Amino acid sequence: MTQTLLSAQHITRRFGGLTAIDNVSLELKRGAVHAVIGTNGAGKSTLVSVLSGELAPNEGTIHMNQQNITDWPQPRRARAGLGRSYQRTTIFPSLTVHENCRLTAQANHQHFWSWTPTSRCLKSNEAADRALELAGLSGFGDQIAGLLSHGGKRQLEIAMSLSTHPSVLLLDEPLAGMGSEETDRMLNLLASLKSEHAILLVEHDMDAVFRISDEITVMVNGAVIAHGDPASIKANPLVQTAYLGDDE
Numbered sequence: 001m002t003q004t005l006l007s008a009q010h011i012t013r014r015f016g017g018l019t020a021i022d023n024v025s026l027e028l029k030r031g032a033v034h035a036v037i038g039t040n041g042a043g044k045s046t047l048v049s050v051l052s053g054e055l056a057p058n059e060g061t062i063h064m065n066q067q068n069i070t071d072w073p074q075p076r077r078a079r080a081g082l083g084r085s086y087q088r089t090t091i092f093p094s095l096t097v098h099e100n101c102r103l104t105a106q107a108n109h110q111h112f113w114s115w116t117p118t119s120r121c122l123k124s125n126e127a128a129d130r131a132l133e134l135a136g137l138s139g140f141g142d143q144i145a146g147l148l149s150h151g152g153k154r155q156l157e158i159a160m161s162l163s164t165h166p167s168v169l170l171l172d173e174p175l176a177g178m179g180s181e182e183t184d185r186m187l188n189l190l191a192s193l194k195s196e197h198a199i200l201l202v203e204h205d206m207d208a209v210f211r212i213s214d215e216i217t218v219m220v221n222g223a224v225i226a227h228g229d230p231a232s233i234k235a236n237p238l239v240q241t242a243y244l245g246d247d248e
Ligand SMILES: Nc1ncnc2c1ncn2[C@@H]1O[C@H](COP(=O)(O)OP(=O)(O)OP(=O)(O)O)[C@@H](O)[C@H]1O
Pocket: 015, 018, 020, 038, 039, 040, 041, 042, 043, 044, 045, 046, 047
């Protein structure tokens, strides 16, 4: 049975007079990739920011594992198992791949003012090792992160997220700028992470979305116009007109 790990109900977020998200509800379940698609400016990234705790909603509630986390700040949500990656790469380029993960792990479960040197923190090292293995970067720990390929950097971002032991992953355009080989590698990675995680995927690459997703929510101008499995979304006339284009 699929288990709902995160449930957002009736989320609205305004910027002045603009309603960026308009009464959006969605659920993220363990074992499922839930894609959110929509035209530019539809509100997808704002939704990710509201779920991750970077932005407060004006209305609505967010529950994670039956707890109401709507008012929790981002670090508390991260400690409760919410991980996110960003549209733009956010690694520390001059550090090694392993150090990037180790610092993320340490920031999540330790205070930066602790006197223990990061390199000696056993828990963070173990979390980094595990995250690199899960993300398929085991052999790259000693590489300088800034020298990784574009796809490798996006993989590292996911590894950094995994080093905090999340159960829910919010991924904002993880395939942006990738070639077909890198895309395949990332989709294989997401497929391998699916069984243990609930994954929200914001993505413009429609081929990839329809390949990997179990559920798709379609947004236009901040509102949800359709939700369902990939086949029903593809066949939905409203979605075809508003977003996919009649020829698809
Ligand atoms: N901090 C902000 N202040 C004011 N308006 C904002 C802010 N962030 C987003 N917006 C506006 O909210 C709307 C939704 O933006 P958002 O970035 O969430 O869309 P998106 O679907 O992620 O777009 P894209 O696919 O281009 O990334 C847009 O009109 C955007 O200009």
